[in-house]
Amino acid sequence: MSYARWVTKSCDVYVYDDTYGGTICSTCRLNDGKDTLTKTHSEMVRHMFRHRMNGDIVPQSTITSLLHEPDNYPPMEPPPPMSWI
Numbered sequence: 001m002s003y004a005r006w007v008t009k010s011c012d013v014y015v016y017d018d019t020y021g022g023t024i025c026s027t028c029r030l031n032d033g034k035d036t037l038t039k040t041h042s043e044m045v046r047h048m049f050r051h052r053m054n055g056d057i058v059p060q061s062t063i064t065s066l067l068h069e070p071d072n073y074p075p076m077e078p079p080p081p082m083s084w085i
Helices: 041-053 060-068
Strands: 002-004 015-017 023-025 036-038
Touching: 002 060, 023 041, 036 041, 041 060
Parallel strands: none
Antiparallel strands: 002 015, 015 023, 023 036
């Protein structure tokens, strides 16, 4: 799920949940263009406020969505293979 996209001039960040757990700020301006991965949504909210302090546009809807979604954890291990009798 994406929380923010660069699609319009009203957003300077691209934030989405990683399929392996955590949340990514893609091509992050605060990280020399490298992705920034946080383990929890609350960590990403703090990261988004750092973007705002840097002058980047982060929509309030991004902050609100991150705060209202439960933290995402890595996917569970698949169950062991069943042995058929």
